Amino acid sequence: MIELKTPKEIEAMKPAGRFVGGILRDLKDFTKVGTNLLEIDEFVHKRIVDRKGATSCYVDYAPDFGTGPFAHYICTSVNDAVLHGVPYDYNLKDGDLISLDLAINVDGWVADSAISFCVGTQHPDDLRLIKCTEEALEAGIAAAQPGNRLGDVSCAVGDVAREYGYPINLEFGGHGVGRIMHGDPHVPNDGRAHHGYKLRPGLVIAIEPWFLKTTDEIYQDPKDGWTLKSEDGSRGAHSEHTIAITENGPEILTVRD
Incomplete structure (x- = not known):
């Protein structure tokens, strides 16, 4: 069910x-060449512990698209993982492309966001791919005007990917956000x-463009039952x-500033 928030509830989020x-x-x-993915996870863990009213949305999260509880505080997807x-x-190597996806509940309200960036050497192809996701996100947000349709948001995201020539996977995307992480x-x-x-007005959603360079086909890593590559x-x-x-x-x- 789609829930609309009051202005007061949006302020509370x-x-x-x-x-x-x-x-x-x-x-x-914080993330440099040599940073271990478990150090990133612990960085988030400490920040949550130090923040009154904050809890992880990931620890013990067990939806039908994963295998068992997630058991960590952040998603760290490297290179062919998205x-x-x-x-x-794993210690990050020079030239790695990492995506960090984070959702936290603070005083009963959830926020969800993700970024991608290069570690050390920045390869032009990687920068182009990252820029595409950022521009697609901007386009999706710009289309999220009251009175428009959800299809306007999705179309704006897809149009940017097509301009760049990247294939689009529709299996995973954005979602409603509120008291829970993944809603309608x-x-x-x-x-x-x-x-x-x-x-x-009152609709709160996560818009999350993600693209792969040369395919729209993904698989779940059997080693951990979660990572999509x-x-x-x-x-x-x-x-x-x-x-x-x-x-x-x-x-x-x-916001990140």
Whole structure:
């Protein structure tokens, strides 16, 4: 069921958004060549412990698309991994592309956001892929105007991917956010403009473009039962914000400045 938030409830969601956005901003500075993925996980764990009213949305999370409880505090997807990456004992190498996806509950409200960036050497192909996800996110947010349709958001995201020439997977996408991490509606990364649910003030959604360089086919890593990787080994990138639709247009809740 799609739930609309009151202006007061949207205000109550902002601390969670700022907390998540701030952690991702700090992690981008923290993460270097040689940083271990488990160190990133522990960084988030400590921040949650130190924040009154904050709890992880990932620890013990066990939806039908994973295998057992997730058991970590952040998703760390490296190179050909693009979603749901489980932190493990791996030291990042020069030239790695990492995507960090983070959802935290603060005082009963959830915020969800993701960033991708290069570690050490920045390869032009990786930067182009990351830029595509960021521009697609911006386009999706711009289309999230009251009175528009959900298809307008999805179409705006998909149009950017097509301009760049990247294939689009519709299996995983954005979603409603509120008291829970994953709620209605589903926000696919492509769609038909002027179709679907009519956007109304009070709707809070996560828009999350993710693309792979040369395929739209993914598989679940059997080693951990969670990490989604490209079928052909090509790299992926992922950008995400939680936004609220207001009378004055979309407002980003997971700000990083």
